[in-house]
Amino acid sequence: MLERERVPRYAGTVNQEIMSLTSEQVEHIAKLARLDLTDGEKDSLRDQLSSILDYVSQLREIDTEGVEPLSYVATLENVWADDEIKGCSAAERNVIIENFPDKEGDLLKVKAVFS
């Protein structure tokens, strides 16, 4: 769970305490995000993320009782596309294959998924 520490506020924050992430939490998030971090990076990230999360936690003060979440700001609903193969040009295909980091012929080579 979150540790709460009394630390100097960043100008503009509302809370008296800063939400502080633990090192374990930072490691957990990094694992979910598939980001390898050095120990030094973990430490500075922990501080930076904590102060950013502290800033955004002011959202808690806003009354949103009965308010529906808004994720899409325009008015369209259910934009469907026909289920048909459009394919791509030979030029597009070549660029895609050239972008492969590792290949054999036209095939993308990757690490084994099941090992």
Next chain:
Amino acid sequence: MAEKRWSSVELVEAALNEAEKSSEGAKAFVGLFAERARSQAVESDARRAQGEPKSDFDGVPFAVKDNMCVAGERLSCASAILRNYRAPYSAGAIRRLEDAGMIPTGRTNMDEFAMGSSTENSVYGPTRNPWNREMIPGGSSGGSAAAVAEGSAIVALGSDTGGSIRQPAAMCGVVGLKPTYGRVSRYGLVAMASSFDQIGPLAKTTADAAALLGLIEGHDPNDSTSVPLREESRLSEAIGAEIKGLRIGLPAECFGEGLDGQVEETVRSAVEKLVQLGAEVREISLPRMTTAALAAYYVIMPSEVSANLSRIDGVRYGAREDGESLSEVYGKSRGRGFGAEVRRRVMIGTYALSSGYYDDYYVKALKVRRLIARDYERAFKDVDVIVTPTSPTTAWRIGERVDDPLANYMADIYTVGVNVAGLPGINVPCGLADGLPVGLQIIGRHFEEKVILRAANALEGEVGRLKK
């Protein structure tokens, strides 16, 4: 060009030269499409010679932010992880400009994956503000803004998620417009935050910005969030400058604490000019459009970023690091390939969406988003446009804010609310403070780009061009 004073080949050659020269100065460009542009220029001149130009803009060169696909050309989003990537197809907006005969000449510098307000978060190093090379050009479309300001591009495309067109336009003293969400196709724009992103024009004048917008706007079946435009919304004719009776709202929250005194003075006297032209001004209150909007933005945007950037994993494209397992390939490729700001935002988003925090952060922020959208709706019952300073300060020194992410985020305090609600917004240069440009932002109702452009055009007529 219709008068044969310039050929497209000459224009494009001049543009390529200026872009090259920029590398010793502002460093607006990170790559050129020289071969492609030159052959397109030849074709353009041939069309004109036959009397068959594709449009009035056939043969005119433009610059492209390094996050939009130009078929066969490099695309890196100023990131190490995409250093060698080539776009397989052209973005919808690029295609529309090419259909009109316009020619992309090169890609401009930006903050990595469009995350930043200073163009310092770039694998190529910072772009410098043409007004003062010690200063940042703003971001994330800093390269595009600097290019237009210094003249190494006539017009440029940028992208805006929380202010990334408007803020650098303000820092560099050029016009920058973020369209209504859904007006311009996002197909071929590397997605940052899909419910905020829009491509838009940067130009020296409002007329040029309007012309460019008129070409790139419109429904694209490849972008399911692009909205079919009503005929009356389209930018089909020249924008006027008649603003008698236009009702302008000045939100008290954007003229208070944190705003630099000289910036405020410059913006207020610009507003006075609009009043002299017949506009009506009143003070309004939008308490959630600044800090609450910034807080909601810095939850929703990183959440969407964390999802959008999960495709960048070193597997199918990009820089792949070796590892013992697939998991290690992911971790090393992304850990080494992404810069610090990108890693920060991916982490925040991952946290906000993770089990146990999803409701408290992400869903909560979406609810606040709806409140903010409603606030604007209510305000627009009494006013036609909302005017604010674009940025609380003028450009700051390169390196000054690199160790303080939150200080950088604060730069967008007046611009993010606009993306949160999906409204159109434009930056118009309105004066100088200590030799650095000051920008004024005009926000309009959904799809009322004509109204904000008209007001911008009117102001531009009074202010004139900024001079060093």
